[in-house]
Amino acid sequence: HLAASLPLPSERDHLRPRIDLVVFMIDIKSKYSLKNVETSLAHVDASFFLGKVCFLVTGVGRVNACSIETNAICKLGKAYCSPVLFCELELEGIRVATAQRLLRMLQICAGHIPGVSALSFVSLMRNSDDD
Amino acid sequence: LFPPPGQESVDPQKTAFLLRKAWTLYSVTPLYRFRRARLRDYARLLSAFIAAEKQKGLAVEVGVELDIKVALSSLAELRGSELDQAALLVQLSSRSRASSRNSEDKLVWSGWFCSVFGDDLSENLPEDFTSLPLFLSHGAESYTALVGSWFQKTFDCCFRRLAISPQNLSWMVAMWAGCKLDRAASAVELVFSVPRLAQPLDISYAIHPEDAKALWDTVQKTPGEITQEEVDVFMDCLYAHFHRHFKIHLSAAKLVKVSTAVASAHCDGIVKILHSQYLPGVLMLLTELAISQIQ
Numbered sequence: 001h002l003a004a005s006l007p008l009p010s011e012r013d014h015l016r017p018r019i020d021l022v023v024f025m026i027d028i029k030s031k032y033s034l035k036n037v038e039t040s041l042a043h044v045d046a047s048f049f050l051g052k053v054c055f056l057v058t059g060v061g062r063v064n065a066c067s068i069e070t071n072a073i074c075k076l077g078k079a080y081c082s083p084v085l086f087c088e089l090e091l092e093g094i095r096v097a098t099a100q101r102l103l104r105m106l107q108i109c110a111g112h113i114p115g116v117s118a119l120s121f122v123s124l125m126r127n128s129d130d131d
Numbered sequence: 132l133f134p135p136p137g138q139e140s141v142d143p144q145k146t147a148f149l150l151r152k153a154w155t156l157y158s159v160t161p162l163y164r165f166r167r168a169r170l171r172d173y174a175r176l177l178s179a180f181i182a183a184e185k186q187k188g189l190a191v192e193v194g195v196e197l198d199i200k201v202a203l204s205s206l207a208e209l210r211g212s213e214l215d216q217a218a219l220l221v222q223l224s225s226r227s228r229a230s231s232r233n234s235e236d237k238l239v240w241s242g243w244f245c246s247v248f249g250d251d252l253s254e255n256l257p258e259d260f261t262s263l264p265l266f267l268s269h270g271a272e273s274y275t276a277l278v279g280s281w282f283q284k285t286f287d288c289c290f291r292r293l294a295i296s297p298q299n300l301s302w303m304v305a306m307w308a309g310c311k312l313d314r315a316a317s318a319v320e321l322v323f324s325v326p327r328l329a330q331p332l333d334i335s336y337a338i339h340p341e342d343a344k345a346l347w348d349t350v351q352k353t354p355g356e357i358t359q360e361e362v363d364v365f366m367d368c369l370y371a372h373f374h375r376h377f378k379i380h381l382s383a384a385k386l387v388k389v390s391t392a393v394a395s396a397h398c399d400g401i402v403k404i405l406h407s408q409y410l411p412g413v414l415m416l417l418t419e420l421a422i423s424q425i426q
Contacts, residue, residue: 029297029326029385030382030383030384031366031370031382031383032380032382032383033383035382063296064294064295064296064398065296065297065385066296066297066298067296067297067298067301067382067385067386068298069298069359071359072359
């Protein structure tokens with residue numbers, strides 16, 4: 001399901017299937033997309049941040065069109081304990097690889113992979129310095 | 132990130148030729164075995180190279196036969212600190228063979244290499260390398276290509292067009308809008324290009340220079356220092372103001388050009404410096420961009 005921002009319209013709540021993973025897409029060429037994501041984050045229930053949220057940054061191939069500082073995005077990822085993936089949608093190879101990664105993450109979040117749960121993402125996020 | 136206070140101002144006479152011209156920017160990797168003492172030799176060699184290329188049919192001017200004269204000179208004043216190399220100026224002038232011997236040479240192309248506080252690159256260089264990471268050219272692209280290829284062949288260096296990202300343009304407009312100017316300044320202008328439309332659309336946002344400076348003064352906490360957060364707040368205020376009036380999110384568009392009374396810059400790597408007082412500051416920022424493109 002694709003949405004331009006959160007919250008999702010409440011009229012369709014009863015028809016919506018369970019949400020297993022929320023991917024926030026940030027276009028590195030658009031500051032507006034970062035602002036939009038930041039406002040939408042407030043509408044996500046805290047339980048999602050146990051491995052069911054990730055940030056996908058697109059457009060990283062074009063360094064010269066960058067409008068957002070990557071530091072700011074990494075800080076966001078850290079603040080919300082969620083992984084940040086970088087990709088370039090214009091390159092087919094990377095597009096396909098990213099889609100496969102997201103699919104894998106979704107399978108884990110939906111509980112389809114025995115022995116691995118969404119909580120594993122959270123422990124992988126921990127900095128080695130923290131130990 | 133600002134030139135230190137008490138920076139000797141560069142002699143305005145010597146640098147007047149730099150102002151109010153649109154310079155195309157390049158980053159240049161360090162020059163190998165460049166000798167400052169051999170400038171006259173280099174000028175001769177470059178002149179011969181250009182003549183030879185013209186013989187080959189790479190004519191740069193159609194019609195009138197032109198002799199191209201090359202002059203190389205050092206500009207000791209154009210540098211940030213003693214650690215920087217003095218700037219190197221290359222000028223191509225022409226004298227038409229048809230006109231009288233007394234006719235003056237006409238400057239047809241100029242380009243200059245410089246380094247202003249470029250220590251990041253120069254400090255770890257092996258001997259025999261000269262660091263002049265920023266190159267600015269003004270004149271026909273064909274001459275730029277000729278001069279560039281001679282330098283690349285002779286000093287084993289590499290030229291690359293220097294593009295300026297919207298993020299860096301934001302830094303520039305914040306820095307320059309905040310500069311104190313004694314004369315009446317021109318408007319601060321930001322030009323945005325709107326992506327993904329059938330017809331390309333450009334939005335020009337002009338702000339009264341005093342308003343822009345007043346805004347920057349409320350945002351900047353420490354004079355002489357600028358942080359990314361301050362630049363973000365400054366830009367967000369401008370975006371919010373525009374949105375309030377026009378319901379358009381400029382933050383979703385691409386910032387392509389910024390223009391202030393100090394200087395203007397375009398994302399394709401073209402700058403115009405308008406004020407000699409801030410020349411070192413502008414060059415320092417451009418040197419930094421050139422170095423980060425090289426590294």
